[in-house]
Amino acid sequence: MSRIGKKPVELPKGVTASVSGQTVEVKGPKGTRSFTATDDVTLSTADDTVTVTPRGTSKRARQQWGMVRSQVANLVAGVTTGFKKELEIQGVGYRAAMAGNVLKLSLGYSHEVNFEVPAGVTVTAPKQTEIVVEGIDQQQVGQVAANIRDWKRPEPYKGKGIRYKDEFVFRKEGKKK
Missing domain, CATH: 3.90.930.12 (Ribosomal protein L6)
Incomplete structure (x- = not known):
């Protein structure tokens, strides 16, 4: 289990995220950034949070789980504070x-x-x-x-x-x- 991947990414006020397939796009006061995840994880949004869950229990899926969550958190940090x-x-x-x-x-x-x-x-x-x-x-x-x-x-x-x-x-x- 990924300790980092389990935590949902909170979206602060003024930041919106949209998920289409494996691509997440984050818009904030400083600009817009997007990231395309691998097919080993699933991205979903709900209530001002972005959640990453692995597809299966393979080693690669577990590796990608925490990495993709960190990438999405960096997108949010980039468009809010830079x-x-x-x-x-x-x-x-x-x-x-x-x-x-x-x-x-x-x-x-x-x-x-x-x-x-x-x-x-x-x-x-x-x-x-x-x-x-x-x-x-x-x-x-x-x-x-x-x-x-x-x-x-x-x-x-x-x-x-x-x-x-x-x-x-x-x-x-x-x-x-």
């Missing part, structure tokens, strides 16, 4: 700035890095050393933040690079004489 990832830049001369739909990063390379922001995600740079990625799709927000971080990952000796706001970077001791 998702946010905060990055910080550490290093002398390292900075970020927004120019239209392009994030310009100075990361110690011989050239400036231009990161094109995809549709559905908002990227802002409130300070030169901070980047905030926001959107209603949790996967897309996380992927964009990871792509930005990949331009200059934090290195273990001086800690220079782009890191998540609460990320701990294990520091190594340098060479000894």
